Amino acid sequence: MGAIVDKNQMVRCEYKDSICWVPNHIFARVVLETKIPEKFVRYKTGADLYDMSERQFRDLAKEADAIYKKNRMVLVDLRKIDDYLEYFHVT
Incomplete structure (x- = not known):
C-alpha cells in the first residue's frame, strides 16, 4: 500500500x-x-537559484562585489557569488 x-x-x-x-x-x-550555464542573472533569478529572498541575494551580491549596472539593468555575476561563498565553507 x-x-x-x-x-x-x-x-x-x-x-x-x-x-x-x-x-x-x-x-x-x-x-x-x-552546472549553471549563465554567468550573469538578475536579482529574482539569483534569489531563486540560491533559495533566498531578493533582498538577501542583493546584499550578498553587493558583499561579493558581483553587481554590474548598465542604465537601469542590473546583473549579478554568479561566479563571483560562488567564489565569495567559498570563504564561508565549513569543513
Whole structure:
C-alpha cells in the first residue's frame, strides 16, 4: 500500500511520454547541483537559484562585489557569488 503524497510538496517532471512526481527537496538539490550555464542573472533569478529572498541575494551580491549596472539593468555575476561563498565553507 502506497503512502499518501501531498502534491504541493512535489514537482511534476515530464520526460518524453512519461510524467513523474519528485519531492521538492530532491528536485531542488538536483537543480542547485547542476552546472549553471549563465554567468550573469538578475536579482529574482539569483534569489531563486540560491533559495533566498531578493533582498538577501542583493546584499550578498553587493558583499561579493558581483553587481554590474548598465542604465537601469542590473546583473549579478554568479561566479563571483560562488567564489565569495567559498570563504564561508565549513569543513
